[in-house]
Amino acid sequence: MDSKRRSTLLTIGVVIAGYAALRTVPSLLPEKLELQALDSPAGFRKYVAGETSGGFDPFVGLGTADSTEVAAQKAAALQRVSENICSALYGDLSPTPTQVPMASFSDYYCPFCRVQTKRLADMTGEMPDRITVAWHELPLLGDTSNLAAKAALAAKRQNAYVAFHERLMKSPFQATPEYLSRLASDLGVDSDKLVADMQSAAIARELEDSAALARVFAFVGTPALVIGRTVVQGQISDNLVREIIALEREEGWRDVCTAA
Structure with a gap:
C-alpha cells in the first residue's frame, strides 16, 4: 500500500x-440548557437531547387483547397516572429536602440506555444527598424487551430488582425463559415465583402505567428522564444532568408536585 x-x-x-x-x-x-414549558402537564418543561432508541407504541407486548380492550387499558392507565403525575413518576421515593427525584425510562436492549443507566447509577452513588431515582421499565424494542422488563419487575417482588436490572443491562444475551431462569438461580431468586409474577395483573398494570407516563410526556423512544419537573428525551451528559439537578433544587420542583 x-x-x-x-x-x-x-x-x-x-x-x-x-x-x-x-x-x-x-x-x-x-450542550446548552434551553427549556420549553409544556402546556400539559402544567408546570413541567422539556429539554430534547440526542441519542434515542425505539419509537414504537409503548403498549406493544402488554397483551394480545383486541384493539377495543387495549384502548380501554390505555385510557384506564392514562387516567390513573394523570390523577397524580408526581406520584406516578416517583412512586415510593421519599426525597429529603435536599434531594431531587428522577424518573428514568429505559429498555434493556437500547444501547444508549445501557450507557446512561450506568452513568446515572454512578451519579446517585456520588451525590446521594442530591438525587434519588425511580426506575421505569419502558420496553419498546419488541417481545424480548417486554420479557426482560417483566422479569425485572417480578424480581422486585423478591427484593432483587437492582441485581436483575444490573445483570440485564450488562448482558450480551437476549432474554429467553431459559436465560431468565438461570439468571434467577444465579441471584438466589425463586424462579417459579418469578415466572408466576411475570404473568400477574400487578406487573401488567405497572408496565401500563409507565407506558401511560410515556404518552403523557410524548416520549418517542428511550432513554428518557424526568428530573424534578424537567423532561428529557434522549441521552444527555453528566454535566447537563447535574445542571438540571441544580436548577431544580434552586427553583423548587416540589411546588409543581404539590400543585399537581
Missing part, C-alpha cells in the same frame, strides 16, 4: 473514530 493511500485511510479512520466518540460520549458534545 502506497503512503498516500495509507495516509488517506488513516485520516478516514480518525474521522470515523471521532464521530463515534461524539455519538457515544455525550459529555464531549456542546
